[in-house]
Amino acid sequence: MQTNKNQYILPDHRAEGKRNLNEPAEQKRFTLPAEYQSLGSGKTCCIRTYGCQANVRDGETIAGILQAMGFTVISEMEAADLLIFNTCAVRRAAEEHVLGEVGSLKTLKQKHPKKLIAICGCMAQEESVVEDLLKHYPQVDLIFGTHNLDQLPKLLANVINQHQRTVEVCSQEGSIIEGMPKERSRKYKAFVNIMYGCDKFCTYCIVPYTRGKQRSRYLDEIIAEVEEFKAAGGKEVQLLGQNVNAYGKDQGMEDGFTVLLKAVAETGIERIRFYTSNPRDYSFSTIEAMRDYPNIMKALHLPVQSGSNEVLRRMNRGYTREQFLKLVDDMKAVIPDITFTTDLIVGFPGETEAQFEETLSLVDYCRFDSAFAFVYSPREGTPAAAMEDDTPLAVKKQRLQRLNEKITQYARMNNEVYADQTVKVLCDGPSKNNPVVLCGYTESNKLVNFTSDTASEGDIVDVKITQVKSYTLDGKAI
Numbered sequence: 001m002q003t004n005k006n007q008y009i010l011p012d013h014r015a016e017g018k019r020n021l022n023e024p025a026e027q028k029r030f031t032l033p034a035e036y037q038s039l040g041s042g043k044t045c046c047i048r049t050y051g052c053q054a055n056v057r058d059g060e061t062i063a064g065i066l067q068a069m070g071f072t073v074i075s076e077m078e079a080a081d082l083l084i085f086n087t088c089a090v091r092r093a094a095e096e097h098v099l100g101e102v103g104s105l106k107t108l109k110q111k112h113p114k115k116l117i118a119i120c121g122c123m124a125q126e127e128s129v130v131e132d133l134l135k136h137y138p139q140v141d142l143i144f145g146t147h148n149l150d151q152l153p154k155l156l157a158n159v160i161n162q163h164q165r166t167v168e169v170c171s172q173e174g175s176i177i178e179g180m181p182k183e184r185s186r187k188y189k190a191f192v193n194i195m196y197g198c199d200k201f202c203t204y205c206i207v208p209y210t211r212g213k214q215r216s217r218y219l220d221e222i223i224a225e226v227e228e229f230k231a232a233g234g235k236e237v238q239l240l241g242q243n244v245n246a247y248g249k250d251q252g253m254e255d256g257f258t259v260l261l262k263a264v265a266e267t268g269i270e271r272i273r274f275y276t277s278n279p280r281d282y283s284f285s286t287i288e289a290m291r292d293y294p295n296i297m298k299a300l301h302l303p304v305q306s307g308s309n310e311v312l313r314r315m316n317r318g319y320t321r322e323q324f325l326k327l328v329d330d331m332k333a334v335i336p337d338i339t340f341t342t343d344l345i346v347g348f349p350g351e352t353e354a355q356f357e358e359t360l361s362l363v364d365y366c367r368f369d370s371a372f373a374f375v376y377s378p379r380e381g382t383p384a385a386a387m388e389d390d391t392p393l394a395v396k397k398q399r400l401q402r403l404n405e406k407i408t409q410y411a412r413m414n415n416e417v418y419a420d421q422t423v424k425v426l427c428d429g430p431s432k433n434n435p436v437v438l439c440g441y442t443e444s445n446k447l448v449n450f451t452s453d454t455a456s457e458g459d460i461v462d463v464k465i466t467q468v469k470s471y472t473l474d475g476k477a478i
């Protein structure tokens, strides 16, 4: 593979952090030029996706584009002609995992030099990661970022036809590209992007840099996607955005997320969920819409991150502990059977024992159904990475353990109410751990493993719960 460093387009955190909020994003349509339509004929590709639902959805687009180019998508990495690592940058541990996997491919690449290796996603938007890849991972042939998925055919052509190591990571987001091919990972559940990027700049978070400024898709495009999915037999849509409650603000919409949510509910699709909510942008009208439409699931993921006002201020979360608790109380008053899950960061720089205990007491108050709790992971280029942090890692790990014990205690307690109840489960097919058992999720987003002689993937099944565990339920279809 030849290298011409002058042609590399490298990430630039300064440019990534810039915002022009006066200009809403333009919309363009994807086309695949004829010259790329058979570039992958007779070749196989394997896509490894890490991280959040947005990345999973990007992985579906990458699969769709590659299939349109003639590639066959397979799951065995070693057998594929093209390997794509669709990466996540939210925590250092996730990055190290990917770098370890890519590192272990060096010998494979030496044996099979025609095998191509590509890195994309959020890690590709990080200056230091790309520098490291270029210096120490000669086996990587192509690096592209989150803003130019639509350019994948052109970039691959450069690698395949010109034998050029290619790096193109745009630091400015550009247009919203509609009509990109997609290969959904599930037939009955769809991730539907409603927006891209984020302008909130929480001080610990790399996403506003790696995913760019907030750009909402046009409402009619989203509704058309939901309707098409429903017409093909789809049952559940998961509306995706880094901060869904701010949907439409960049287009000047008033209360845009509620308007969108109602429009999606009116399509009659059976189940609607949305991720991720930011408490600071929640409007009461959204809560009312959740109450009024039975097809909007009453299970909410509402990340709080900390129970301490001082820590929330340093995180730039834009709400206080009291405002968060009021939001939870308001929702419970309007929707008594609503369930909550959350995200929590332990050991944010300067977090004291007393501040951590405020997080514990918030968990006691909210009694979340489950929570993703992690030790704070500094992300280079974010303000929090430069904050003083004198809490030893061992103390942070101990706090995490105490928090996780509490979370599990409430998860179990909340699950107890399902004992002997009958719940509606959207069947995902056989369980990964036990293929003779089926699995799926309740309306309240509980994972149920169940037996049935007749149910199959995509069915909504009445299941009687026979055993309650901390994070799953067992049952039998009735």
Ligand code: SF4
Pocket: 198, 199, 200, 201, 202, 205, 206, 207, 208, 242, 243, 278
């Ligand atoms: S709202 Fe979410 S995605 Fe945006 S900066 Fe904060 S944590 Fe990151």
